[in-house]
Amino acid sequence: MAKIFDYFKNEIKKIKKGDVEPINISFFNKHKFTMMWIVAFCFIYISTKYANLLEKEEILELKQQLQSARTESVRASAEYKTQVRESRVKSLADSMHLHLTVPEQPAFKLTGK
Numbered sequence: 001m002a003k004i005f006d007y008f009k010n011e012i013k014k015i016k017k018g019d020v021e022p023i024n025i026s027f028f029n030k031h032k033f034t035m036m037w038i039v040a041f042c043f044i045y046i047s048t049k050y051a052n053l054l055e056k057e058e059i060l061e062l063k064q065q066l067q068s069a070r071t072e073s074v075r076a077s078a079e080y081k082t083q084v085r086e087s088r089v090k091s092l093a094d095s096m097h098l099h100l101t102v103p104e105q106p107a108f109k110l111t112g113k
Contacts, residue, residue: 093100
């Protein structure tokens with residue numbers, strides 16, 4: 001454990017003094033496979049992140065479409081039930097021969113002074 005700390009202390013001293021190995025062509029030749037792996041992993045990470053972002057946007061869009069479809073379904077169901085009730089009342093009134101009809105004009109509301 002002490003060897004590791006001594007190694008890091010020496011490296012920090014080298015950095016402070018400016019005795020760091022310069023980055024030149026020999027550095028790249030020495031570490032070319034490591035650098036290629038790092039670049040490849042960076043591209044993979046970025047592409048995966050982008051793909052996930054697109055999928056999240058698609059999920060949100062589909063959720064909105066589902067909500068719109070549910071709302072439309074409820075509206076259509078309510079409209080259907082209203083029409084069914086009205087037709088049942090009409091058929092019941094016709095079967096009892098009450099001679100009831102739907103007025104052509106709506107009722108007027110009288111307002112007082």
